[in-house]
Amino acid sequence: MSNNIWVFVQQDEGKLADVSLQLISKATDLAKDYNSKTGSSVVVEAVLLGEKVKDLASTVIQYGAEKVFCVEDARLKFYTPVPYAKVMVDIIKKEEPQIILYGATTTGRDLGPRVASSLKVGLTADCTDLQIGDYESKGETYENILYQIRPAFGGNIVATIVAPEKKPQMATVREGVMKLNDPDSSRKGEIVEIASIVDDMDCLTEIIERVQQEKSVNLTASPIIVAGGMGVGTKEGFDIIADFAKTIGADVAASRAAVDAGFIHKDHQVGQTGVTVRPKLYIACGISGAIQHRAGMDESAKIIAVNNDPDAPIFQIAHYGIVGEISDVIPKLKKAFTAKA
Numbered sequence: 486m487s488n489n490i491w492v493f494v495q496q497d498e499g500k501l502a503d504v505s506l507q508l509i510s511k512a513t514d515l516a517k518d519y520n521s522k523t524g525s526s527v528v529v530e531a532v533l534l535g536e537k538v539k540d541l542a543s544t545v546i547q548y549g550a551e552k553v554f555c556v557e558d559a560r561l562k563f564y565t566p567v568p569y570a571k572v573m574v575d576i577i578k579k580e581e582p583q584i585i586l587y588g589a590t591t592t593g594r595d596l597g598p599r600v601a602s603s604l605k606v607g608l609t610a611d612c613t614d615l616q617i618g619d620y621e622s623k624g625e626t627y628e629n630i631l632y633q634i635r636p637a638f639g640g641n642i643v644a645t646i647v648a649p650e651k652k653p654q655m656a657t658v659r660e661g662v663m664k665l666n667d668p669d670s671s672r673k674g675e676i677v678e679i680a681s682i683v684d685d686m687d688c689l690t691e692i693i694e695r696v697q698q699e700k701s702v703n704l705t706a707s708p709i710i711v712a713g714g715m716g717v718g719t720k721e722g723f724d725i726i727a728d729f730a731k732t733i734g735a736d737v738a739a740s741r742a743a744v745d746a747g748f749i750h751k752d753h754q755v756g757q758t759g760v761t762v763r764p765k766l767y768i769a770c771g772i773s774g775a776i777q778h779r780a781g782m783d784e785s786a787k788i789i790a791v792n793n794d795p796d797a798p799i800f801q802i803a804h805y806g807i808v809g810e811i812s813d814v815i816p817k818l819k820k821a822f823t824a825k826a
């Protein structure tokens with residue numbers, strides 16, 4: 486049993502998924518914590534499947550993996566469930582890692598449960614935090630297991646879920662939740678090529694055409710975000726938000742309530758069921774600060790809240806708060822920013 490911590494590294498047409506590299510960073514922290522608590526020398530390893538993916542392995546190593554298992558096969562070029570799950574299960578059985586992390590992408594959300602059901606182990610979806618800790622149940626103590634932490638019951642509680650009896654412990658994590666460490670180009674690691682065990686009978690699904698739906702905005706990469714909520718009032722009200730955002734070089738985001746009201750497209754939704762963002766500056770306009778919204782933005786470096794209710798919960802996490810009407814405050818902010826520029 487290797488006991489190492491693994492990340493399934495997702496690539497699409499030779500581009501590594503951001504979430505996979507974020508998970509390598511998180512896995513590195515988990516390995517450090519595990520080793521300091523146990524005196525072991527557990528390392529981070531990655532699995533990379535695809536047609537020609539070996540060249541991507543060095544980037545994965547730069548982010549903290551000690552070893553990258555590469556399986557190259559033309560039939561793995563695009564994700565299809567059966568071949569991917571077969572290859573993953575085979576390597577896992579041979580190497581026996583203790584933890585495997587997947588991005589909560591369409592691919593990870595499909596692959597993780599398939600691997601879990603094949604191996605008869607647990608999987609926690611959409612974790613917002615991962616830690617190493619102990620767990621006691623029925624007089625049994627399980628030491629240094631994976632705490633899989635995620636909102637539950639509509640976000641009203643934060644649940645810590647454990648699966649102590651079986652390994653690997655597995656979790657999916659959404660993009661943007663974990664912080665990305667800086668890459669270290671001097672890092673050296675091992676690239677292990679594994680022969681593919683895929684055969685044609687595993688590939689009964691044929692991809693006839695792939696249509697990539699472009700998102701109208703990629704908020705996870707935005708350094709400055711201006712977000713609007715129900716307090717913006719109308720779809721037209723979002724024009725004021727968009728105009729202000731443009732003036733200061735920001736992207737526009739929204740609460741779910743604003744999205745549900747049809748003020749703006751869902752691609753802009755921040756929160757538990759939207760995207761998770763960590764901009765340098767997040768300006769929340771007419772957003773109450775419900776826990777489900779905060780889950781997607783409370784790691785922002787600086788938060789400014791504009792709200793006409795001085796008791797709005799958003800002010801509890803805002804670094805700067807402005808109590809006032811959006812129609813009054815936003816034009817003044819715009820003027821102030823323009824004057825400064």
Ligand SMILES: Cc1cc2nc3c(=O)[nH]c(=O)nc-3n(C[C@H](O)[C@H](O)[C@H](O)COP(=O)(O)OP(=O)(O)OC[C@H]3O[C@@H](n4cnc5c(N)ncnc54)[C@H](O)[C@@H]3O)c2cc1C
Pocket residue numbers: 639640713714715716717739740741742743754755756757758759760770771772773774775776777778781791792793794797809810811812
């Ligand atoms: C399972 C689940 C998942 C969810 N996922 C998400 C999610 O991903 N993202 C998300 O955002 N929510 C999510 N929600 C919904 C969340 O609980 C809140 O309902 C939502 O965030 C509220 O949006 P809001 O703050 O825009 O609206 P409200 O709660 O209605 O708040 C509007 C705010 O605007 C202020 N205001 C009103 N008029 C003005 C004005 N003229 N000027 C200034 N301020 C004004 C008010 O004082 C108030 O604070 C989820 C809920 C559930 C149950």
